[in-house]
Each structure stands twice: as C-alpha cells, then as structure tokens.
Amino acid sequence: MSGAEVTVRMPGEDYVRYFKPRDYLNIYFSSFLAKEDKDQDFRQWIMKRHHQTFQSGQFKGQRLLDIGTGPNIMSVLSASKYFPDITCTDYVQNCRDELQMWLRDDPGAFDFGPYLQYLSTLEGGSTTSEDIATRLRTAVKAVLSCDVTQPNPLAPQSFEPFDVVISSLCLDSACKTREDFCACLGNIASLVKPGGGLILIGCINGGATFEVGKEVFYNLDKIDEDFLRDSLAKAGFENVEIELQSSNLDENLANTPTFLYYYLTAKKAQIVATS
Numbered sequence: 006m007s008g009a010e011v012t013v014r015m016p017g018e019d020y021v022r023y024f025k026p027r028d029y030l031n032i033y034f035s036s037f038l039a040k041e042d043k044d045q046d047f048r049q050w051i052m053k054r055h056h057q058t059f060q061s062g063q064f065k066g067q068r069l070l071d072i073g074t075g076p077n078i079m080s081v082l083s084a085s086k087y088f089p090d091i092t093c094t095d096y097v098q099n100c101r102d103e104l105q106m107w108l109r110d111d112p113g114a115f116d117f118g119p120y121l122q123y124l125s126t127l128e129g130g131s132t133t134s135e136d137i138a139t140r141l142r143t144a145v146k147a148v149l150s151c152d153v154t155q156p157n158p159l160a161p162q163s164f165e166p167f168d169v170v171i172s173s174l175c176l177d178s179a180c181k182t183r184e185d186f187c188a189c190l191g192n193i194a195s196l197v198k199p200g201g202g203l204i205l206i207g208c209i210n211g212g213a214t215f216e217v218g219k220e221v222f223y224n225l226d227k228i229d230e231d232f233l234r235d236s237l238a239k240a241g242f243e244n245v246e247i248e249l250q251s252s253n254l255d256e257n258l259a260n261t262p263t264f265l266y267y268y269l270t271a272k273k274a275q276i277v278a279t280s
Contacts, residue, residue, distance in 0.1 A: 028217050052124060055084065071092070081171070154185070
C-alpha cells in the first residue's frame with residue numbers, strides 16, 4: 006500500500022466500522038497445513054504452546070475466559086479439553102457473529118477443519134477433529150461483548166473472577182500507548198481470581214500497523230520483555246514465564262512480515278490475610 010497516503014484505523018470505533026472478520030480469516034488463516042510442523046508458522050506455534058500449557062496441568066479449574074477471541078477458535082481449542090465452562094468475548098459485533106456461525110455449525114461458517122485435525126494430532130490421535138469440534142461447541146457457554154479499556158471489560162455483565170484468562174493479540178490492537186497497555190492489563194487482571202492463571206500473547210516491538218485487505222490497522226509496537234514483566238508485577242501477577250518465537254501469521258504470504266511473538270503465562274497472586 007505504498008505510494009499513496011494511508012489512513013490508519015485506530016483502536017476503538019474504527020474496528021467496528023472497518024474490520025472485516027471474514028477477510029481477516031481468509032487472508033491469515035485459510036492456508037493452514039495440518040500435516041506440516043513449522044514453528045515459524047505463528048498458528049502452529051500458538052496451538053502447540055496452548056496444548057503444552059493445558060496438558061501440563063499448570064492451570065486448573067472449571068471456568069475460562071478468552072478476552073478478544075476475534076472470529077477464530079484457536080485460543081480456546083486446547084482449553085476445551087480441560088475447562089468445561091468457556092466464555093468467549095470480542096469488542097466487535099461482526100467478530101462475535103462470525104464466531105457464533107462456527108459454534109452453531111452453520112453451513113457458511115469458516116472452515117477450521119485443518120486446525121481441528123492438527124490438534125487431534127497433538128493430542129495423539131485420541132480424539133478426532135469431529136470430537137474436538139463437538140467438545141468446543143459444548144464448552145463455550147457464551148459469546149459476549151468486551152472492552153478492555155473499561156474497569157470491568159465485560160460490563161454491563163458481572164462475573165465472579167475466572168480460573169484462567171487468555172488474551173491473544175488483543176492488547177496490541179486495543180491500546181495506543183504503553184500507559185494504555187498497563188491500564189488495560191489491570192482491567193483484565195480484575196477478571197482473574199487470586200491464584201488463577203493468565204495466558205497473554207502478543208508482539209515484542211512488533212510492527213506499528215497490520216493490514217486486513219485494503220484497510221490498515223494500528224498496532225502497539227513498543228512492548229519489550231522488561232516492560233511486560235514490570236507491568237505484570239504491578240497488575241498483581243507472579244511466576245511470570247515468557248517464551249519468545251520469531252514467526253509470521255502465514256509464511257505463504259509474501260508480504261507478511263516476521264515478528265517476535267511472546268507467549269506469557271503468569272499466576273495472580275493470592276490474597277494474604279492480615280491479622
């Protein structure tokens with residue numbers, strides 16, 4: 006999109022007006038190959054990390070919240086084996102509608118078959134892709150609106166804190182500054198119960214924008230590992246573990262840059278009673 010002035014769509018209402026979830030899926034998620042094993046493919050790397058995290062038993066409980074699910078199911082696929090009560094959320098109604106299409110098994114829903122097959126392979130073939138689809142559709146109890154810039158991101162709904170909260174590539178696109186990032190992280194932290202788990206995925210000093218079709222969207226590009234650790238500590242988290250991976254969303258797209266992504270796990274500190 007060089008040679009002409011580009012309008013960068015900013016966090017907030019620009020996403021409601023301009024973000025087209027099916028274009029996003031078609032561009033970045035339609036060429037997934039379940040039979041190949043490539044860590045440089047962001048999608049495979051994230052699916053493997055989720056599988057390893059939940060299989061390890063690092064996080065336990067019944068209720069899991071995904072903040073910023075978007076139109077796809079990647080963030081909650083592995084979790085559905087261990088958490089029978091999953092709530093998905095997104096700021097954009099069109100994203101929620103797209104996700105609901107798949108959950109209802111509508112004929113026009115996006116085909117996540119290769120992702121289901123890949124997870125079946127990760128799980129040792131003990132479950133078929135059909136089993137996993139049914140499992141996830143059963144586990145997802147609600148698809149709700151969320152806004153991480155609000156003190157209660159799920160307002161007007163109110164919930165008891167969750168056992169585990171996941172957020173993947175959400176804060177990068179919802180926050181304009183590092184200060185915004187810290188504030189939104191604090192809002193998310195309020196949704197994690199003491200002793201509960203957090204899984205956060207994003208870019209380390211990533212690109213300032215990303216494209217979906219003809220639209221260009223802002224992306225927070227000033228996040229480093231030290232800043233992450235400091236922000237998590239201030240938000241009340243401990244046992245922070247960060248794994249970095251140089252990947253791209255789809256290596257088959259010639260114009261898709263490679264970014265350094267992080268996969269972060271942490272636990273919300275327990276409340277210590279004082280006498």
